[in-house]
Amino acid sequence: MNNVAIQELRNLEIFKNICDDSLNKIIEMGVLIKYPSGRHIFRDKDDVKILYVVLSGTVSLYKSNECGHKRAIFILGKGKMINDVIIQELPSSINCEVFEEAEILSFNKEEFLKLMEVDFILTKNVMCSLSMKVRRLYRQIKNSTGVIKMEKRLCAKLWKLSKDYGYEKNGQVVVDKKITITYLADLLGSKRETISRALKILCNENLIEYKNKQIIVNNQEKLSEFFKAP
Structure with missing residues (x-):
């Protein structure tokens, strides 16, 4: 070595x-x-x-x-x-x-x-x-408890990924890994279709962008607030 x-x-x-x-x-x-x-x-x-x-x-x-x-x-x-x-x-x-x-x-x-x-x-x-x-x-x-909605569980996971592997670009945080919906499903122990719907919710809330396996967090603080909101 x-x-x-x-x-x-x-x-x-x-x-x-x-x-x-x-x-x-x-x-x-x-x-x-x-x-x-x-x-x-x-x-x-x-x-x-x-x-x-x-x-x-x-x-x-x-x-x-x-x-x-x-x-x-x-x-x-x-x-x-x-x-x-x-x-x-x-x-x-x-x-x-x-x-x-x-x-x-x-x-x-x-x-x-x-x-x-x-x-x-x-x-x-x-x-x-x-x-x-x-x-x-x-x-x-x-x-992972059943009482937490999937979009909130996904939100927490994306926040963690952005914290561990993200870099700032144009006021956003880009996760420096290509991550498929299938792998996100593996991370959360869920079905691919369920994760796809949850991703769409987060995108519609303008919290993230997801294109070509690339996760972009528009605002980490707002992502965290979404997870913590009742």
């Missing part, structure tokens, strides 16, 4: 503020793998012995129900650890699919754990990664 610079690693969230010695060991033991869009890195119930970190691109973590329908749980981008839960000695509990072409850093789990034993900042970063996922799951549970 010598083609990855120390400064590039230092800028990744999971390795932020760790010592130079740890960074050098990360470079020594890491392997950089490029994955095309649509490739699975691991699947539910796999016995995974490798820890993965996103260097570039994005991946999707999802579960499938008995009928094979996907429910996307997270989209993870640069600097995120994908499968920190395997620190526990159990098989994978989720599927990981590459959403956009990605470069993934991979580490032997046992070697990585030994490094965590001597670098508390690295351990703290991994704990923060786990905590972030738990907090996001709490929000998902709150927003």
Whole structure:
């Protein structure tokens, strides 16, 4: 992994503020793998012995129900650890699919754990990664109750996507990902037709624009107010 610079690693969230010695060991033991869009890195119930970190691109973590329908749980981008839960000695509990072409850093789990034993900042970063996922799951549970209308649930999801992956352009926020209606349905555990109707409502309210898989938020504050309104 010598083609990855120390400064590039230092800028990744999971390795932020760790010592130079740890960074050098990360470079020594890491392997950089490029994955095309649509490739699975691991699947539910796999016995995974490798820890993965996103260097570039994005991946999707999802579960499938008995009928094979996907429910996307997270989209993870640069600097995120994908499968920190395997620190526990159990098989994978989720599927990981590459959403956009990605470069993934991979580490032997046992070697990585030994490094965590001597670098508390690295351990703290991994704990923060786990905590972030738990907090996001709490929000998902709150927003997935049947009493919340789908357009409000979609509104919350689009606000989050615009916050994580958006950039400002001409007074709007453009989500820097091509996202299909089908994938939005996977994110919300709903049918494509239901999401299409909800998108139309948000467009008619002039809260968003949706063309060619591109999401544009006209006003993040108004989008948030729409979700919070009774």
